Amino acid sequence: MVAQFRQSAQQKASSSSSEQQVSKPGEVPCDVCTGTKLKALKSCLVCLVSYCEIHLEPHLSASRLKRHQLIDPVENLEGRMCTEHDKPLELPKTHDVVPLIEEYEEMKAELGKTEAEIQQMIQKRRLKILEIKQSVELSDEDADREIAEGVQVFTSLRESVERGLNELINTIKEKQKTTEKQAEAFITELEQEISELMKRSTEVEQLSRSEDHLHLLQRVQSLNIQQPPPTKDWTEVRVRPSSYEGTTWEYQGWPP
Known part of the structure; x- marks a missing residue:
């Protein structure tokens, strides 16, 4: 039949x-x-x-x-x-192993914790980007105020001090460029870490949705996906704006 x-x-x-x-x-x-x-x-x-x-x-x-x-x-x-x-693999009962469904549920819970940790790391880095951008804005304001003061002082001296004025502006801008380059480097590194973390987050999310128990376990073990990608500790990282105080008077010869 x-x-x-x-x-x-x-x-x-x-x-x-x-x-x-x-x-x-x-x-x-x-x-x-x-x-x-x-x-x-x-x-x-x-x-x-x-x-x-x-x-x-x-x-x-x-x-x-x-x-x-x-x-x-x-x-x-x-x-x-x-x-x-x-x-x-799911049928033998004489093996001294954890049942596949039990290991699957435990691993799924661990993946959930990993996902939460990655999301927290992403949020911290986004906040750090905002902090760095705010530091750059404050540095811009300081630079603008100092340039305005320099223009006011050197304009009164006309052509005799124009070269000094240009040197002053260039010095301040170079200092500001240094600050901006440092901030850009930090932001680029943070965005790269966020990209890697989001990639890992997507992998974890996709595996968490998998109904194929063995496939999930094999992928987690082979890729060590429970561990977030290596990242930098940004806790103490700061963008320290350049000091412009006294720059104008240096080119005036003041104080005598």
Whole structure:
């Protein structure tokens, strides 16, 4: 009877292959189809076989097969076999291991904590960027006030001190450029760290949504994704504006 069913299913698959979606490169093919392989809709963790729509039908109708665990189609189902018992990893009960679902839930909780920590690190770095920008604005204001004072003083001396005025302005601007370059370097480094943290956050979020227990555990272990990427401790980092006090009088020769 099983042979008759397989023959009937194969004939049915062959006659309707034009109506079904043929497996494309990168997609998981049906393990049962002969000839033209149709795209698998589900993989069975018990049978360790991927099925197309036609060959999946017994798992949806037969009461015994309905108890099998179906997941989205995946390749390399053989990697889910226990080498000692020659059974799917979730089935042996003599192993001295933590149940897969328990480890999955624990790992998912850990990923949630990691996600929260990464988000907190991102927020701290965004606040640091605001702090640096505010420091630059204050430095700009100081520079503007000092330049205005210099213009007022040197204008009264006309051409005799124009060269000194230009030197003064250039000196102040060079100091300000130094401050801005330092701030830009800090901001660039912070944005790079934020980019890396957001990338890790996306990876953690995608893994947290995974329903494939073993895939999640394997990815976390292989990539060490629970650990945030290496970052700098920004707690004591400050942009210290250049001091402009007394610059004008240095070029006037004051005090005598």
